[in-house]
Amino acid sequence: MEDIHISGFKDEYMQPTVDFVEATGECCISGESFMEETGVFYSPLVEWVKAYAKRHQKIDFAFSLTYYNTSTSKWLLAILKELREMEKAGGQVAVTWHYTPDDTDMRDDIMDYMVDTGLKIDLVPFSE
């Protein structure tokens, strides 16, 4: 499987930066995500995590999004569910989520993701 590197840009496509590295198991989605066709962008990422989980035991996943739309939020849940499956199968899964300290909406949202998936997510405020 190949690593995924996508540069994010805000103008027009509003897509996040993605870095998935197979050799280290370090994966990160950062920036903003509010494109309209989220499926085209995110389904390959979900497939990558699924394929990665079949070959490896350890993953370090970081979400570093300052904003995502509700359409994106469904796909983030899909990724988290795959990570939970990996953990259930005995994998070592670490999930970190960076958020803006005064963004209580996002904090609530991350809490809801934990309830839905049963995954432990480390909440880390963005440094000022």
Next chain:
Amino acid sequence: MESAITEKRRMVDNIAISYTGIFDTEILSVLAKEIEGTLSPDDKVNKKVFKIFIELAQNIAFYSLERETNAEGNDTGVGTMIIRNYSDHYVFSTGNKTTMENIIPVMEKCDNINSMSREKLREYRRLQRNMPAGEKGGGNIGLIQVALTASNPLEYSLIKCPDGAYFYIVSVRIDKE
């Protein structure tokens, strides 16, 4: 009569940003930048308006009955967006053409959302998020998110158009903090 005119003038005077036309990604990014950068001196309020804008604008793009093909050849919805600025709050409104058949479930959804507490809304959002991803849009989690972001009820109205279609308007108040 005079008071109606005064009322109308007051509504026009308070317009901060308004746009009518195609809601394609290019326009969305221009309007988003305008909202994020210039609307209010308070970044937190701008972020709220921005989040509401994205959800409602994408609903127009996906669901408006009136459609146009943009320069890239993509079929996109046409509609209207207005942000009004008052002393202690903004009112964000969008409008688009629809059919009675399509809009009844949306209005029921608004009523349902307005009847819920914040906790119930979060639960409802979780439920909707767990539904399989539709081919387009977020399966209307958008309206739930708008109510959560604004912490105010969704107001809607429906106007009959001469061509038999309906013009659906949804508005929400965003308090300045």
